[in-house]
Amino acid sequence: MGQPVKEVLKTKRQLMEMLESRADEMIAIRRHLHEHPELSFKEEKTAQYIVDFYKGKDVEVLTNVGNGYGIVVTIKGGKPGKTIGLRADFDALPIHEEADVPFKSKNDGVMHACGHDGHTAYMLILADCLIQLKSSIAGTIKIIHQHAEETPPGGAKSIVESGALDDLDLVFGTHLFPTHRVGTIGYRSGYAMAGRTYFKLVIQGSGGHGSSPHQSNDPIVAGAHFVTAIQTIVSRRLNPFEMGVVTIGSFDGKGSFNVIKDSIELEGDVRYMNEETQQTIEHEIRRIVSGIELEFGVTCELTYTADYPPLYNDPATTAEVVSILQQSKDQSIKEIIEFPVFSGSEDFSYYLEKVPGLFFNIGCKPKGVERAYMNHHPKFDIDEDALLVSAKSVAEVVCHYCDVE
Template identity: 35%
Template structure:
């Protein structure tokens, strides 16, 4: 039996007030010092210990459980995006060119509300709880990766996190079990050829022509090297070369992204893109310089944690609330936590008239009616694990 809790209207209103504060004062990845200070002060007022020794602006809180046999971590990300907000809501961003366009203001407020509830209901909290308020989810270097290196999970038995999700209807909660989100790695390629006159191509090594072969060849990795049952994407996002009609340039630059649902697929695509760059360029007499920029690994939702989370969702909100979801080729640095220990990443639906624009859209907004369910879900996951 799950413990009975009460996310009353006062806690909901308080959480919304916190969310709107964070929304008005957004901070970019790695710069969330004011947000971190605000969170730290609130946790201290609740009587929740601050775990020192972790890089700022991350804030780690700790609540000792009445039994203390297990330690459960709950995570929220704090960073905003380099975007200009559009719209007319009364709590618009006050920071030019910075905007909470993905919902992290809501995540931070939700976890802070969870901490507030637990501090007032300590007799119900048997497990130790670690509250992870994480910097820099949206950009590299990853805040999750840094915290894992610093040992944030060393004493943790399981970890749970939520994401307010615009493409999932309000009132639904769901996730994909197993491979849930993709890795996200980037690459830069420089093709070093020999430039010359456009009317005398025989005297050149044309990097533009070579780049067309490279772009085509990379797609053969997905269609011919990757296992057909493993999802993967290679996309070029930039090609720069030359600036004249009749001059073949000496250099071409390409950039792109690699997405994969498994660690094996990500490693294969990394190796093959590097090999093809070198071999194809060499076959035309050019030099290919390949730079691989490691991003986030695939996010794997552990089946045992997913089974538990589904049980909590159905017992708390009803069987019709849970929504099985397909894997996504989006990326999330929460994957660094799940690479180390058992846990799950759960989507809380908020698609409605209030939240009709997708994540990272200038008019994106949260439907705050989704916040109470997210608060109760995180509390129940931590209490009953």
């Protein structure tokens, strides 16, 4: 059973007060990381910064977990209980920063445009506070500092496959979102974010002179037909009640105006909310590719790689966490709302395939703006008060599941 009521309340209150007293430290860490962003699978200095933070603390630190710089920090409580995972990612994006902030990126062409600097900052301070109070914690907390969320195959899948999280009972993660003001927490039960697939199509024709197209097999014409044909997959092959997106993001056919090219290359993106839809879209793309080969006399090489599965928040866990946050007496947590399904993707989905849990959003809309720049925009910025909200909301979850409430 739980601890005596007086001790429990004292511990939880102490945790929240510790977080409040270290809000400025969260901001300082976030700004340091923001100034020194590193791309997926290249986060060597960021990983070292995280490892250095834990030096001298009474925890187990595993480094180079998975296929890159993943770090798993184990905090063992003073009493038996559940093992829960808390994840924060730390990679940046290949974006030139345009945000007007004094702590602008010092790495040209690389930017923390998705808030991962904030995720890491709040998680480091929360972890440190939990370490100091661990004798009052029932169970084990695993802090997952994850590399390479932005770039497939991502870091999550390999961390899961490493076995470092085999003992988890539950897993939780958050994401900063500028669509809502600070104090707003957004959730979605069940399927909440789309799965993602990357594809590349190389069409090999036979080049020639623009004046004699009958002596060539023009891959640009074949590619144009492919672009048009795949638009019918969503409109004519999917159930109208199923979500699917097929996008061509790149059509590399540049050449000379009077020359028929020998080959071209297209790249695209597919989004879906369940495996059946993914299979339908893949089948139709492959069928269209085969038809193009026959119709235009070209050969095609298709690369089709399912990157991240749809993100599924366990309904029972979601309902429990929503209830926890709604009952919170903390004044920084102002509003708990249900978000619509989001067609973006997240490799946190791999953790949720392994164990039940919840991935929820933290409002971070900058003060004084009517419409904020979205994640991945070169002018993306956050209201740094959201870092404390992130820490406190996850602390509420920890207190509940680790018997300190």
